[in-house]
Amino acid sequence: MQFKYCSECGEKLILKEAGDDGFVPFCNSCNKYYFDVFPSCVIVLVANEFDEIVLLRQFYLSDKYHTFVAGYMCAGENAETAAKREVKEEIGLDIESLDFAGTYWFEQKGLLMLGFIARVKKSDFVLSKEVDSAKWAKVDEVPALIFPKSSENAAYYIYEKFVESNLSK
Numbered sequence: 001m002q003f004k005y006c007s008e009c010g011e012k013l014i015l016k017e018a019g020d021d022g023f024v025p026f027c028n029s030c031n032k033y034y035f036d037v038f039p040s041c042v043i044v045l046v047a048n049e050f051d052e053i054v055l056l057r058q059f060y061l062s063d064k065y066h067t068f069v070a071g072y073m074c075a076g077e078n079a080e081t082a083a084k085r086e087v088k089e090e091i092g093l094d095i096e097s098l099d100f101a102g103t104y105w106f107e108q109k110g111l112l113m114l115g116f117i118a119r120v121k122k123s124d125f126v127l128s129k130e131v132d133s134a135k136w137a138k139v140d141e142v143p144a145l146i147f148p149k150s151s152e153n154a155a156y157y158i159y160e161k162f163v164e165s166n167l168s169k
Protein backbone atom coordinates (compact mmCIF):
# COMPACT_ATOMS: atom_id res chain seq x y z
CA MET A 1 0.00 0.00 0.00
CA GLN A 2 1.30 3.45 -0.90
CA PHE A 3 0.43 6.19 1.60
CA LYS A 4 -1.39 9.30 0.37
CA TYR A 5 -1.93 11.09 3.70
CA CYS A 6 0.17 11.46 6.82
CA SER A 7 -1.07 9.07 9.51
CA GLU A 8 -0.05 11.54 12.23
CA CYS A 9 -1.27 14.97 11.05
CA GLY A 10 -3.52 14.01 8.12
CA GLU A 11 -1.74 16.24 5.63
CA LYS A 12 -1.61 15.19 1.98
CA LEU A 13 1.81 13.72 1.23
CA ILE A 14 4.06 15.01 -1.51
CA LEU A 15 6.64 12.98 -3.42
CA LYS A 16 10.16 13.76 -2.29
CA GLU A 17 13.41 12.21 -3.43
CA ALA A 18 14.87 9.86 -0.82
CA GLY A 19 18.37 8.99 -1.99
CA ASP A 20 18.59 5.70 -3.87
CA ASP A 21 14.92 4.95 -3.17
CA GLY A 22 13.77 7.63 -5.59
CA PHE A 23 10.59 9.60 -4.98
CA VAL A 24 8.78 8.59 -1.82
CA PRO A 25 5.61 10.05 -0.22
CA PHE A 26 6.64 12.63 2.36
CA CYS A 27 4.90 14.78 4.98
CA ASN A 28 6.24 18.33 5.00
CA SER A 29 4.78 19.11 8.43
CA CYS A 30 6.13 16.03 10.20
CA ASN A 31 9.28 15.79 8.10
CA LYS A 32 8.66 12.08 7.60
CA TYR A 33 8.85 9.66 4.67
CA TYR A 34 6.15 7.04 4.15
CA PHE A 35 7.68 4.01 2.49
CA ASP A 36 5.33 1.32 1.10
CA VAL A 37 3.97 -1.10 3.64
CA PHE A 38 2.52 -4.52 2.93
CA PRO A 39 1.57 -7.50 5.07
CA SER A 40 3.97 -10.42 5.34
CA CYS A 41 2.77 -14.00 5.49
CA VAL A 42 4.45 -17.31 6.07
CA ILE A 43 3.51 -20.33 4.00
CA VAL A 44 4.74 -23.69 5.23
CA LEU A 45 4.92 -27.05 3.51
CA VAL A 46 4.72 -29.51 6.40
CA ALA A 47 6.07 -33.01 5.72
CA ASN A 48 6.44 -36.07 7.94
CA GLU A 49 9.13 -38.77 8.13
CA PHE A 50 7.36 -40.73 5.36
CA ASP A 51 7.53 -37.70 3.02
CA GLU A 52 3.78 -37.20 3.24
CA ILE A 53 2.63 -33.56 3.04
CA VAL A 54 -0.11 -31.84 5.01
CA LEU A 55 -2.93 -30.51 2.85
CA LEU A 56 -5.62 -28.33 4.36
CA ARG A 57 -9.15 -27.64 3.25
CA GLN A 58 -10.16 -24.08 4.00
CA PHE A 59 -13.46 -23.33 2.36
CA TYR A 60 -13.10 -19.59 2.88
CA LEU A 61 -10.09 -19.78 0.53
CA SER A 62 -11.29 -22.39 -1.95
CA ASP A 63 -13.90 -25.11 -2.19
CA LYS A 64 -11.86 -26.82 -4.88
CA TYR A 65 -8.21 -26.76 -3.88
CA HIS A 66 -6.21 -27.70 -0.82
CA THR A 67 -3.65 -25.35 0.71
CA PHE A 68 -0.57 -25.43 2.92
CA VAL A 69 -0.36 -23.94 6.38
CA ALA A 70 -0.16 -20.16 6.03
CA GLY A 71 -0.79 -17.05 8.04
CA TYR A 72 0.07 -13.43 8.68
CA MET A 73 3.18 -12.55 10.63
CA CYS A 74 2.83 -10.52 13.80
CA ALA A 75 4.93 -7.42 14.46
CA GLY A 76 7.88 -8.33 16.63
CA GLU A 77 8.24 -11.97 15.59
CA ASN A 78 10.63 -13.32 12.99
CA ALA A 79 9.47 -15.51 10.12
CA GLU A 80 10.71 -18.75 11.70
CA THR A 81 8.74 -18.06 14.86
CA ALA A 82 5.67 -17.24 12.77
CA ALA A 83 6.04 -20.50 10.82
CA LYS A 84 6.24 -22.57 14.02
CA ARG A 85 3.33 -20.68 15.55
CA GLU A 86 1.10 -21.12 12.50
CA VAL A 87 1.81 -24.85 12.24
CA LYS A 88 0.98 -25.25 15.93
CA GLU A 89 -2.17 -23.10 15.69
CA GLU A 90 -3.58 -24.56 12.50
CA ILE A 91 -2.81 -28.27 12.83
CA GLY A 92 -1.48 -28.69 16.37
CA LEU A 93 1.92 -30.13 15.44
CA ASP A 94 5.42 -29.25 16.68
CA ILE A 95 8.10 -28.63 14.06
CA GLU A 96 11.30 -30.69 14.31
CA SER A 97 13.20 -28.85 11.58
CA LEU A 98 12.52 -25.83 9.44
CA ASP A 99 14.17 -24.81 6.16
CA PHE A 100 13.76 -21.57 4.30
CA ALA A 101 12.12 -22.02 0.88
CA GLY A 102 12.21 -18.59 -0.73
CA THR A 103 10.05 -15.47 -0.79
CA TYR A 104 7.16 -14.81 -3.12
CA TRP A 105 5.19 -11.71 -4.01
CA PHE A 106 1.44 -12.29 -4.18
CA GLU A 107 0.23 -9.46 -6.41
CA GLN A 108 -3.47 -10.17 -6.04
CA LYS A 109 -3.39 -9.32 -2.35
CA GLY A 110 -0.21 -7.21 -2.20
CA LEU A 111 1.45 -9.67 0.18
CA LEU A 112 5.01 -10.81 0.70
CA MET A 113 5.01 -14.55 1.34
CA LEU A 114 7.93 -16.23 3.10
CA GLY A 115 8.16 -19.90 2.28
CA PHE A 116 9.33 -22.72 4.52
CA ILE A 117 9.57 -26.49 4.49
CA ALA A 118 8.95 -27.98 7.92
CA ARG A 119 9.42 -31.52 9.16
CA VAL A 120 7.19 -33.01 11.82
CA LYS A 121 6.58 -36.49 13.22
CA LYS A 122 3.46 -38.09 11.79
CA SER A 123 0.67 -37.73 14.30
CA ASP A 124 -2.98 -36.74 14.57
CA PHE A 125 -3.97 -33.18 13.80
CA VAL A 126 -5.57 -30.79 16.25
CA LEU A 127 -7.27 -28.38 13.89
CA SER A 128 -7.95 -24.69 14.33
CA LYS A 129 -11.43 -23.38 13.56
CA GLU A 130 -9.95 -21.77 10.43
CA VAL A 131 -9.20 -25.21 9.01
CA ASP A 132 -12.10 -27.33 7.75
CA SER A 133 -10.06 -30.50 7.38
CA ALA A 134 -6.50 -31.71 6.96
CA LYS A 135 -4.89 -34.82 5.58
CA TRP A 136 -1.54 -36.41 4.80
CA ALA A 137 -1.03 -36.64 1.04
CA LYS A 138 1.63 -38.56 -0.84
CA VAL A 139 4.15 -36.38 -2.70
CA ASP A 140 2.82 -37.38 -6.13
CA GLU A 141 -0.77 -36.58 -5.20
CA VAL A 142 -0.06 -32.99 -4.22
CA PRO A 143 0.09 -31.16 -7.62
CA ALA A 144 -3.44 -32.21 -8.53
CA LEU A 145 -4.84 -31.09 -5.18
CA ILE A 146 -3.30 -27.63 -4.71
CA PHE A 147 -3.89 -24.48 -6.81
CA PRO A 148 -2.41 -25.01 -10.30
CA LYS A 149 1.07 -23.73 -11.04
CA SER A 150 1.19 -20.00 -11.78
CA SER A 151 3.64 -17.17 -11.22
CA GLU A 152 1.57 -16.15 -8.17
CA ASN A 153 1.32 -19.56 -6.54
CA ALA A 154 4.00 -19.78 -3.86
CA ALA A 155 2.74 -23.19 -2.72
CA TYR A 156 3.61 -24.78 -6.03
CA TYR A 157 7.17 -23.40 -6.00
CA ILE A 158 7.71 -24.58 -2.44
CA TYR A 159 6.39 -27.99 -3.40
CA GLU A 160 8.90 -28.14 -6.28
CA LYS A 161 11.69 -27.21 -3.85
CA PHE A 162 10.59 -30.02 -1.56
CA VAL A 163 10.66 -32.55 -4.41
CA GLU A 164 14.12 -31.34 -5.50
CA SER A 165 15.56 -31.53 -2.01
CA ASN A 166 14.14 -35.03 -1.57
CA LEU A 167 15.68 -36.21 -4.85
CA SER A 168 19.11 -34.94 -3.78
CA LYS A 169 18.97 -36.75 -0.40
Ligand SMILES: [Zn+2]
Residues within 6 Å of the ligand: 006, 007, 008, 009, 010, 011, 027, 028, 029, 030, 031
Ligand atom coordinates in the same frame (compact mmCIF):
# COMPACT_ATOMS: atom_id res chain seq x y z
ZN1 LIG B 1 2.30 14.77 9.02
